[in-house]
Amino acid sequence: xxxxxxxxxxxxxxxxxxxxxxxxxxxxxxxxxxxxxxxxxxxxxxxxxxxxxxxxxxxxxxxxxxxxxxxxxxxxxxxxxxxxxxxxxxxxxxxxxxxxxxxxxxxxxxxxxxxxxxxxxxxxxxxxxxxxxxxxxxxxxxxxxxxxxxxxxxxxxxxxxxxxxxxxxxxxxxxxxxxxxxxxxxxxxxxxxxxxxxxxxxxxxxxxxxxxxxxxxxxxxxxxxxxxxxxxxxxxxxxxxxxxxxxxxxxxxxxxxxxxxx
Numbered sequence: 499x500x501x502x503x504x505x506x507x508x509x510x511x512x513x514x515x516x517x518x519x520x521x522x523x524x525x526x527x528x529x530x531x532x533x534x535x536x537x538x539x540x541x542x543x544x545x546x547x548x549x550x551x552x553x554x555x556x557x558x559x560x561x562x563x564x565x566x567x568x569x570x571x572x573x574x575x576x577x578x579x580x581x582x583x584x585x586x587x588x589x590x591x592x593x594x595x596x597x598x599x600x601x602x603x604x605x606x607x608x609x610x611x612x613x614x615x616x617x618x619x620x621x622x623x624x625x626x627x628x629x630x631x632x633x634x635x636x637x638x639x640x641x642x643x644x645x646x647x648x649x650x651x652x653x654x655x656x657x658x659x660x661x662x663x664x665x666x667x668x669x670x671x672x673x674x675x676x677x678x679x680x681x682x683x684x685x686x687x688x689x690x691x692x693x694x695x696x697x698x699x700x701x702x703x704x705x706x707x708x709x710x711x712x713x714x715x716x717x718x719x720x721x722x723x724x725x726x727x728x729x730x731x732x733x734x735x736x737x738x739x740x741x742x743x744x745x746x747x748x749x750x751x752x753x754x755x756x757x758x759x760x
Contacts, residue, residue: 510631514554514569515542517600519623522616525603526679528649530616531591532602534625537600543630546663548654549590549721551629553602554583555615579600583626586611587750589654590630600627603653628658633746634658634719640744641714646702646730649674650750651721652681658719659685667712673702673722702726707734717744724749 516538524530556563557580564581574582592601604616616622634654636643645668647655652672662668664686674680676697685691694700703726720727720735731747734740 508606511543511545511629513541513628514565514567515539515551515627516563516567517627519619519621519625520599521621522619526681528675528679529653530604530619532604532616532619533599534602534627535597535599537598538626539600540597541747542593542595542600542627544593544595545630546632546634547658549593549630549632549633549657550587550654551590551627552632553588553612554585554628556584556613556624556627557582558584561624563626565626569626569628583629584611584615588612589651589655589657591657607649612723633721633748635746636717636719637715639715640717642669642712642716642725644668644706644709644711644716644718644720644734644738644740645670646706646718646720646722646727646747647672648702648722648726648750649679650723651724651748652679654721656683659683659689662686664688664696668707669711671702671705671709673700673726703729703733706730707737709738711738715744716740718724718747719745720747721750724752 515696517536518533520535525531544680554565565583588602590600591603604612606613606617627755645655645658655670655672665688668689670689670691673694676695680693692705694702694705718740720730731745734745
């Protein structure tokens, strides 16, 4: 079944943007940065700190993109299987509109639709972005923010930290595989950024459970594996008393299940 990918509660700016690979760089052993560029990104709006878009790729075994500016999700359902684009959602790590460039940080793993593509991507490879969309929508009265992310949501978390006001109190918890996946970032003075490393038996859930959050009304955002993020959402609600309208926790992927269009 093919249709418009759904992210519950997301604010959407639906448009397809044709682009191509400009360069790639390995950020960590598990993360490949793909920089996309081209005139098609001229209309890509700056919409929020956690902007994400659907990365559309050529069908398996092909280099030509089988969609154009008239792309819509209804049409995908009618396309022959060998003509359908592949794709998956990715967060915009950096957006440089003055250079018509967007960075996507892709986690490299065995069964991801875009993972193999990103590992082999070369300048000139064709792609497209549909969106962007945003899920980070904090209430205007939030005095502090809790961020939680697994490996796949770390790019979105770091983008939020890049955009957020320096005087806003943030507690951020990122769970990654090991020391090599810990990013060399220097957040602002009001940010408490903690890295939980699975190679040391550390879990984001254990960190969040014991947090002492600031007083006053807050907001919680998170992304990660389906069961993982459900546990974090429950902790935010049950342990810290954060109401549902002040939580935005999103399943990025499910263990042992492929993601995206194939």
